[in-house]
Amino acid sequence: xxxxxxxxxxxxxxxxxxxxxxxxxxxxxxxxxxxxxxxxxxxxxxxxxxxxxxxxxxxxxxxxxxxxxxxxxxxxxxxxxxxxxxxxxxxxxxxxxxxxxxxxxxxxxxxxxxxxxxxxxxxxxxxxxxxxxxxxxxxxxxxxxxxxxxxxxxxxxxxxxxxxxxxxxxxxxxxxxxxxxxxxxxxxxxxxxxxxxxxxxxxxxxxxxxxxxxxxxxxxxxxxxxxxxxxxxxxxxxxxxxxxxxxx
Numbered sequence: 001x002x003x004x005x006x007x008x009x010x011x012x013x014x015x016x017x018x019x020x021x022x023x024x025x026x027x028x029x030x031x032x033x034x035x036x037x038x039x040x041x042x043x044x045x046x047x048x049x050x051x052x053x054x055x056x057x058x059x060x061x062x063x064x065x066x067x068x069x070x071x072x073x074x075x076x077x078x079x080x081x082x083x084x085x086x087x088x089x090x091x092x093x094x095x096x097x098x099x100x101x102x103x104x105x106x107x108x109x110x111x112x113x114x115x116x117x118x119x120x121x122x123x124x125x126x127x128x129x130x131x132x133x134x135x136x137x138x139x140x141x142x143x144x145x146x147x148x149x150x151x152x153x154x155x156x157x158x159x160x161x162x163x164x165x166x167x168x169x170x171x172x173x174x175x176x177x178x179x180x181x182x183x184x185x186x187x188x189x190x191x192x193x194x195x196x197x198x199x200x201x202x203x204x205x206x207x208x209x210x211x212x213x214x215x216x217x218x219x220x221x222x223x224x225x226x227x228x229x230x231x232x233x234x235x236x237x238x239x240x241x242x243x244x245x246x247x248x
Contacts, residue, residue, distance in 0.1 A: 030236025050106035104144030
């Protein structure tokens with residue numbers, strides 16, 4: 001996976017169920033013509049951070065049938081999105097975020113301080129991290145909602161309308177993460193948020209909305225088309241979406 005600042009090889013591997021691992025597996029399969037070894041190829045993800053559920057399908061077409069590891073991605077993605085959408089309703093029914101129908105636990109800059117946090121609903125090895133233990137109130141990362149605009153269009157549109165109407169999202173402003181510390185004033189005056197315009201989360205938002213817009217017009221997202229027209233990448237994609245081999 002590369003080298004650290006001390007010039008030693010990194011020990012981490014993309015061998016667990018996650019969109020990032022799927023993309024790495026695609027690259028490996030494209031380069032070698034073989035399937036990579038995946039120690040944990042099936043759900044859940046490691047920490048339930050939202051963006052990793054959706055990342056691969058911003059770049060390549062989601063397979064309609066189970067992939068080579070036996071994963072039914074359309075079913076998984078929908079269940080994961082619904083779990084994210086219902087998370088605050090179930091645990092913080094009176095919170096401002098819940099009342100405003102805001103949602104999304106995903107990796108982002110914290111709403112206060114200078115720290116990148118992998119917020120998530122919990123997974124195979126990491127418990128839920130929703131911000132409450134650190135701030136006494138839950139947090140949302142709006143980029144996740146943009147990434148599920150195709151799966152949960154009404155919920156995402158409602159959330160984005162709230163953010164725009166309250167002046168938090170605009171062509172000149174951005175919310176990387178958001179919370180309401182006292183849960184009393186549920187508007188822009190009671191909110192605490194980071195205005196970071198990080199290239200990564202901005203990219204996820206843009207690709208999420210772009211995919212939703214293309215599919216709404218019955219068009220194929222251009223990144224899907226690009227992958228399918230690239231012989232190298234298409235070879236890897238076809239290996240990962242082939243029927244499950246008996247010896248896997």
